Amino acid sequence: MMQNTNLNSTHDLNRQSWVGSANDHEHFPIQNLPFAVFKRKESKETFRVGVAIGDEIVDLVKLERCKLFNTSIQKSLKVCAQNSLNKFMSMGVDAWSKLRLVLSDGLTKGSPLEKTISSCLIPQSAAEYKLPAQIGDYTDFYTSIHHATNIGKLFRPDNPLLPNYQWLPIGYHGRSSSIDVSGQTFARPTGQTKAPDAAEPSFGPAKRLDYELEVGIFVGKGNEIGERISIDDTDNHIFGLCLLNDWSARDIQAWEYQPLGPFLSKNFATTISPWIVTTEALAPYRTPWHREEGHPQPVSYLESDKNRAQGGFDVELEVLIETQQMRDNNQAPQRLSRSNFKHSYWTVAQMLAHHSVGGCNMQAGDLLGSGTQSGPDISEAGALIELTSGGKNPITLNNGEVRTFLEDGDTIIMKGWCEAVDNQRPRIGFGEVVGTLLSARI
Ligand code: MN
Numbered sequence: 001m002m003q004n005t006n007l008n009s010t011h012d013l014n015r016q017s018w019v020g021s022a023n024d025h026e027h028f029p030i031q032n033l034p035f036a037v038f039k040r041k042e043s044k045e046t047f048r049v050g051v052a053i054g055d056e057i058v059d060l061v062k063l064e065r066c067k068l069f070n071t072s073i074q075k076s077l078k079v080c081a082q083n084s085l086n087k088f089m090s091m092g093v094d095a096w097s098k099l100r101l102v103l104s105d106g107l108t109k110g111s112p113l114e115k116t117i118s119s120c121l122i123p124q125s126a127a128e129y130k131l132p133a134q135i136g137d138y139t140d141f142y143t144s145i146h147h148a149t150n151i152g153k154l155f156r157p158d159n160p161l162l163p164n165y166q167w168l169p170i171g172y173h174g175r176s177s178s179i180d181v182s183g184q185t186f187a188r189p190t191g192q193t194k195a196p197d198a199a200e201p202s203f204g205p206a207k208r209l210d211y212e213l214e215v216g217i218f219v220g221k222g223n224e225i226g227e228r229i230s231i232d233d234t235d236n237h238i239f240g241l242c243l244l245n246d247w248s249a250r251d252i253q254a255w256e257y258q259p260l261g262p263f264l265s266k267n268f269a270t271t272i273s274p275w276i277v278t279t280e281a282l283a284p285y286r287t288p289w290h291r292e293e294g295h296p297q298p299v300s301y302l303e304s305d306k307n308r309a310q311g312g313f314d315v316e317l318e319v320l321i322e323t324q325q326m327r328d329n330n331q332a333p334q335r336l337s338r339s340n341f342k343h344s345y346w347t348v349a350q351m352l353a354h355h356s357v358g359g360c361n362m363q364a365g366d367l368l369g370s371g372t373q374s375g376p377d378i379s380e381a382g383a384l385i386e387l388t389s390g391g392k393n394p395i396t397l398n399n400g401e402v403r404t405f406l407e408d409g410d411t412i413i414m415k416g417w418c419e420a421v422d423n424q425r426p427r428i429g430f431g432e433v434v435g436t437l438l439s440a441r442i
Helices: 060-065 071-079 086-090 093-107 114-118 145-155 231-236 250-256 305-310 324-328 348-356
Strands: 035-040 048-053 056-059 121-123 127-130 138-141 171-173 179-181 184-187 190-193 202-205 213-219 238-245 270-272 316-322 334-340 367-369 411-418 428-438
Touching: 048 060, 056 060, 060 071, 071 086, 071 093, 086 093, 093 114, 171 348, 190 250, 213 316, 213 348, 231 238, 231 305, 231 348, 238 348, 238 411, 238 428, 270 428, 305 348, 316 324, 348 367
Parallel strands: 138 367, 179 270, 184 428
Antiparallel strands: 035 048, 035 127, 048 056, 056 121, 138 171, 190 202, 213 238, 213 367, 238 270, 316 334, 316 411, 411 428
């Protein structure tokens, strides 16, 4: 296996924290250190940046006031007083990496800073979150060939995979205003739908409401308009990853999507997890990427040895449903499917290289969606439209309820994590993203 040159002491498997809950934490051990924007629940505090460690949050504003570090670190901490990560994101990979190192060292068992830093901890159970960044632009890709083929068969039985799919990462410009953090609730959207055999469309609440299991990708440092981000430079521009649920109204989508792509079927709500796991934290979980023989090989701006060596991310993904009836009867949420981001046909590096190749300027806080991450097996599908074959094969839940698409009151929970491998890497996680569908407004 190729030596991973991106690893440093912050990834050390043996590193333990003086924050007891961090050691063997399923999401936030000391090797993770993800970022969020938070405040104390129901307080009048202002939102600010924090870093997760075990069950706690390091309040970076409080930490800045302790004046523990050199000028460049203090400068990074100072911008964390803002209610978004945009400014820190725009500072670039050196600033991100230096702050991660001092936080990791300071949180390590035996650190002389233990007493001071412990005064900056707030329990996650006492916190509420907002969007981690002010998202200027949002672009949703379509990078799982399994999803594209499954859904293509439903929308176009004779022609599931369009010819451009294997040549470029397909995407559309989405809507950032309706993106919210985990906990989002939204009304069932209303719009035009048309049954295949109907002469005219009808207007009303969507009947085929779905989720999409996706990874969100936050741009850190941007590029100037007219410049492009080369595929080998993308790691310097990707701040980190989160979980993303791209809620979708399939009946609205089927009628509106040609010829310019999804519009109202996607723009009513998108939910992301509060914690962004940084690209650096994900270094031990990079995987090789390859394009199977018989498929077109990438054109030059989408091709590189580095991308082939480590373009993928080995992130386990899971979707669960909690219906109103489950809540009423105190039943645990039920898993609908499990998948992995490493199956993606296009990598994060290819997405960003493609997005900017014509000179489009990316900005700090821009969000890219990976597209629904369905695995090779149908049980790994990341959306109900695939799991139920377009609604033809309903799912019977353990409590006897039946679903083709989502019902009012359904909550969808998505989880993500990178699994431990003995003596090579610990487990780190993304936490979860939760969202609930409410009834349509009349
Ligand atoms: Mn999507």
